[in-house]
Amino acid sequence: MKKVSIILLILVTFHEINAQEIGTINGVVTSGSEVIENATVGIKELGIGSYTREDGSFLIKEVPAGNHQLSVSAIGFKEKKVSITIYNTDTTFVTIVLEKSLLQLDEMVVTGTMKEMSVKDSPVKVNLISQSFLSKSGSNNIMDAIQYVNGLYNQVDCAVCGTNNIRINGMEGPYTSVLIDGMPVMGALASVYGLNGITPSIIRNLEVIKGPNSTLYGSQAMGGVINIITENPKVAPLFDISSTTSSHSEHNLDFSLVPEIGKTATMFSGSVYLQDRFIDENGDNFADITQNVRVSLFNKWEIHRPSGKKFSLAGKYYFEDRMGGTSDFDRDMRGSTSVYGESIYTNRFELFGSYELPFDQEILRLDASYSYHDQDSYYGEYHYVADQQTAFTNLIWDKQITKDNGFVTGLSARYDYLNQLFNDVQLDGGSEDTRFVPGIFSQYDHRFSSKFRGLVGIRADHHQDHGVILSPRLNLKGDPFSHSTVRLNVGTGFRIVNLFTEEHESLTGSRQVEVAEALDPERSFNVAFNLNQIIDIGASVLNVDFDIYHTRFSNQIIPDYDTPGKIIYANLDGYSVSRGLAISMAHNFIAPLTYTIGITFQDVFSIENDIKEDLPFAPAFNSVLSLTYRFTAAKVNLDYTGRIIGKMRLPEYPNKDLYSNTFSEHNLKVTKIISENFEFFVSGKNLFNYVQRDAIIAADRPFSDDFATDYVYGPLQGRRFIAGIKYQIN
Numbered sequence: 001m002k003k004v005s006i007i008l009l010i011l012v013t014f015h016e017i018n019a020q021e022i023g024t025i026n027g028v029v030t031s032g033s034e035v036i037e038n039a040t041v042g043i044k045e046l047g048i049g050s051y052t053r054e055d056g057s058f059l060i061k062e063v064p065a066g067n068h069q070l071s072v073s074a075i076g077f078k079e080k081k082v083s084i085t086i087y088n089t090d091t092t093f094v095t096i097v098l099e100k101s102l103l104q105l106d107e108m109v110v111t112g113t114m115k116e117m118s119v120k121d122s123p124v125k126v127n128l129i130s131q132s133f134l135s136k137s138g139s140n141n142i143m144d145a146i147q148y149v150n151g152l153y154n155q156v157d158c159a160v161c162g163t164n165n166i167r168i169n170g171m172e173g174p175y176t177s178v179l180i181d182g183m184p185v186m187g188a189l190a191s192v193y194g195l196n197g198i199t200p201s202i203i204r205n206l207e208v209i210k211g212p213n214s215t216l217y218g219s220q221a222m223g224g225v226i227n228i229i230t231e232n233p234k235v236a237p238l239f240d241i242s243s244t245t246s247s248h249s250e251h252n253l254d255f256s257l258v259p260e261i262g263k264t265a266t267m268f269s270g271s272v273y274l275q276d277r278f279i280d281e282n283g284d285n286f287a288d289i290t291q292n293v294r295v296s297l298f299n300k301w302e303i304h305r306p307s308g309k310k311f312s313l314a315g316k317y318y319f320e321d322r323m324g325g326t327s328d329f330d331r332d333m334r335g336s337t338s339v340y341g342e343s344i345y346t347n348r349f350e351l352f353g354s355y356e357l358p359f360d361q362e363i364l365r366l367d368a369s370y371s372y373h374d375q376d377s378y379y380g381e382y383h384y385v386a387d388q389q390t391a392f393t394n395l396i397w398d399k400q401i402t403k404d405n406g407f408v409t410g411l412s413a414r415y416d417y418l419n420q421l422f423n424d425v426q427l428d429g430g431s432e433d434t435r436f437v438p439g440i441f442s443q444y445d446h447r448f449s450s451k452f453r454g455l456v457g458i459r460a461d462h463h464q465d466h467g468v469i470l471s472p473r474l475n476l477k478g479d480p481f482s483h484s485t486v487r488l489n490v491g492t493g494f495r496i497v498n499l500f501t502e503e504h505e506s507l508t509g510s511r512q513v514e515v516a517e518a519l520d521p522e523r524s525f526n527v528a529f530n531l532n533q534i535i536d537i538g539a540s541v542l543n544v545d546f547d548i549y550h551t552r553f554s555n556q557i558i559p560d561y562d563t564p565g566k567i568i569y570a571n572l573d574g575y576s577v578s579r580g581l582a583i584s585m586a587h588n589f590i591a592p593l594t595y596t597i598g599i600t601f602q603d604v605f606s607i608e609n610d611i612k613e614d615l616p617f618a619p620a621f622n623s624v625l626s627l628t629y630r631f632t633a634a635k636v637n638l639d640y641t642g643r644i645i646g647k648m649r650l651p652e653y654p655n656k657d658l659y660s661n662t663f664s665e666h667n668l669k670v671t672k673i674i675s676e677n678f679e680f681f682v683s684g685k686n687l688f689n690y691v692q693r694d695a696i697i698a699a700d701r702p703f704s705d706d707f708a709t710d711y712v713y714g715p716l717q718g719r720r721f722i723a724g725i726k727y728q729i730n
Helices: 003-018 142-146
Strands: 022-030 040-043 048-049 056-065 066-073 080-086 091-097 127-130 150-158 163-166 176-180 201-208 226-231 239-244 252-259 264-275 291-302 311-325 341-356 363-379 382-402 405-422 434-450 452-463 467-478 484-495 514-515 522-537 540-554 567-568 574-588 593-608 611-614 620-629 636-645 664-673 677-687 720-728
Touching: 040 056, 048 056, 066 091, 066 620, 080 091, 142 163, 163 226, 363 514
Parallel strands: 022 091, 176 226, 514 567
Antiparallel strands: 022 056, 040 048, 040 066, 066 080, 127 201, 150 163, 201 226, 239 252, 239 720, 252 264, 264 291, 291 311, 311 341, 341 363, 363 382, 382 405, 405 434, 434 452, 452 467, 467 484, 484 522, 522 540, 540 574, 574 593, 593 611, 593 620, 620 636, 636 664, 664 677, 677 720
């Protein structure tokens, strides 16, 4: 790190010396009498820009003197280009009026093709989730906010320690690759903690792809991809601070700072969370939520290069002290054989960056990431200690042959080192593991006409124990009718499983783990169809998505809970299926109402010996709804979010239901905008107070063979209220 700091200091000093005269652009984007929020404003050839705020205003600093072309785009409006001249250190004021266009979907995404492409043009269906959507529920926890996205479901794995994962189309969290700025930094050991370590303040938006994407992202992307796009320091607010507190004594502080350091932009941000109160509203003598101390720090650099080529570097540190258990348990009693509790200490460090090589005629980019995850945990008297190091690199060549065709190809390498101790013993069969996986990938994109586009790709990875594994895919996109887009995606996936780090149930509760055989890689074949239809309703726009998908797995490793006292792991002697259909709608009125609604019906099951069996924790349906109403004159925003979860199969226990009940959860947030820089809000979570009362089996006998913590399907936290403030300097 010392060497890296010296290099960065030299770069910054060099560019300070060579700085040229610069100015500032200050403006507003409107459409008649309506201001436009979240419009993208930038100078593409310089790689600088900004986004408009709620009042339509924007600010772009450090613009070199001279003549430039300003590009402005927003969903629902035609893109506009404006010529502008910057004189020395002056501030140039500009008002830009956009023309409405019901078909314009120009928001840019990178996930799915590894190259920047608009949502509308991408042959791969990408769901774009904005930071403003994530804040609708009033929660500072990304895992809590993301469950209001259609097709995504937050599954709690342990009712005592609160570990969880995000399921996409019914598939468990380890099937999903979590990326930060396109780089995989989540190893298997961190997968059960989902997105809890991601600070909301650093997120620009999330890009979500449902279905196998192993062709580009390897074995971790068998079920889907969640790519966290972090804020660009060049356009982020100069200073941002927010704080929340809840009636359940959950206290959170987030901050970010963007200091001016010449042409090199950097952002420092952090988050501190504290909950140190025992809450037991269901009366089982176990805490409903974990007592927790969590600190997350983030630093990102966008280093200026005279060539305009990209050079970004970021690092993140995460610390967590998580504790759950009975009312008389505390941290000094870790490992107690008489008072039950679960305590997890986590230290995690991540470093990732991207560097475009200095070739004038070619786009050749080196991406790299490194993560270190250290965990010291007790599950009752069971002591589990582990550390994992993951290094990943991509060398990517993005070649546009003509305006209608191009390819992306590259080399990749992934290194994983994992060391685990179970009650101070290193077990056979994966307790210590070192993996080096080199790979090569390529995809070709061709625009056959203005209405038809196709993409074909393939990846080859070499695994020491399994040889070469191929992952092909085909993506087709057409615009058969006005306002209509259809996509057909066909692809394969594979996954190399690390059992103990991904299956948290094997570490908690009283069940004994039994591995029945040597575990082969899981494989899948997926077909997905998407129809996007834009419907004009007067002056407003209704955006409708219809999806149907079918994924068939072979060699899937499914934990068998049906043998009392055991969890048995083996490759399925048969096959399993995740299939379903989803409908989502987003309706943007001219003012002041917007809403989104979605529902996913899914059937997730296995076939073995001609017997069909539903798989646990895959709801038959999942429906989400969000609604925003703005009282413009009063400067008050009202946000409602809700979800309905259908019945799902549960692990089998004596005298317990094999299927859950259908339940719903509802939240309401009221935000008062005091000024351009300051706002406060109050919100109510789980307003109708639905709580699963029997999430812990044999809670009165935590050291018995009957004790289990994996029977969780519904909320464990009851109704609570949150108050928060936010202050920002742009």
